Amino acid sequence: MQSQELLKHAHLKVSLARTSVLQQLLDAKAAYSAEQVYLQLQQQQSGLSLATIYRVLTELEQAKLIERQYHQRAKASFVIRQQRTQFQILHVQNGQVEAFEHQDLSNYLNQLAEAMQQQLVKVELTLHVQPKAEF
Template sequence: MQSQELLKQAHLKVSLARTSILQQLLDATTACSAEQLYLQLQQQHSGLSLATIYRVLTELEQAKLIERQYHQRAKASFVMRQQQTQFQILDVQTGQIKAFEHDNLSKYLEQLVDAMQQQLVKIELTLNVQPKSEYQSHLARGK
């Protein structure tokens, strides 16, 4: 199981709570709040309390396995720590965050940094979006 290997590499004891929470984050396609993880794990009858989830999330963050993110006024969400590239789309109305990959964009950014004679350490890109109709009406009011 991948979550158990990650815990061992981070020198953390492999426990049911750590394994369950880390596996949820590995399987997730979007960032998850502690409350979302709690609900997902309750559906699996894990028996983990919300306090345990918060404690384990803090441990995983300190071990640099996951990252805590804040987007506007939304609650903190957690994602697996990315090695280099992280692209996200944030719906500013709902607070939903979706991760995406784009090979051409990654390659372009790497070429750009190379042309600047710099070493690329990490890419973090968040696109803040909202439905076009609302954006267009917002622009019309501003004129």
């Protein structure tokens, strides 16, 4: 679904700010902080201020199009709410979050739910990693 269709479905007015921010999150392969969304949109010369980005993110969250996530000391990050399976790696030293896909793991989790005669609705898995200590 395109960003404009999602906004209409959520009964939000389609505006440049909302469309730009939502499209940025739809295209993202990882969770983005407000500052990361701002920097991405600045590269596209959108002219949106950081305050506008925060306002739009709050509106999208209230409309249940996105969700806010917190990872230890890292700033809040935002992802599209419709994502059913989300695997992430959190680098504890710098707070960097990156998404990854693993088809075997997804299949295993679906099989596990099926074996329990349940339907898997949503998966959130965050691996907290740090460099190995050298001796």
